[in-house]
Amino acid sequence: MHKTEKEALDKAVKVIAANPKEGEMKSGDLAGVQVFKYKHNTQQYQLAYIYVEEKLTLTFIRLWRT
Numbered sequence: 001m002h003k004t005e006k007e008a009l010d011k012a013v014k015v016i017a018a019n020p021k022e023g024e025m026k027s028g029d030l031a032g033v034q035v036f037k038y039k040h041n042t043q044q045y046q047l048a049y050i051y052v053e054e055k056l057t058l059t060f061i062r063l064w065r066t
Contacts, residue, residue, distance in 0.1 A: 008040035009063065012047055020051040 001009070015022055016036055023034030036047045048062040 005040055008038065008045070009047070012036055012038045012045070016047070016049065020053075023047075023049065023051075 015038075020034075023036035026033045026035060033048055033050055036049070038045055038047070043065055046062075046064055048064075050059045052059065
């Protein structure tokens with residue numbers, strides 16, 4: 001991952017850490033998974049994560065470009 005991509009990811013993580021419900025909740029087979037979309041340059045990224053409220057833990061499960 002390039003330095004600027006990591007910086008964009010770090011910003012996205014801070015947004016999610018400040019408000020874990022910021023992401024879009026998925027349904028069906030992906031119930032419980034949230035996806036946060038953000039851009040770096042012109043490329044859109046999606047960061048999938050699970051927010052476990054009882055433990056205030058964010059578990060990132062995937063990062064992909066769209």
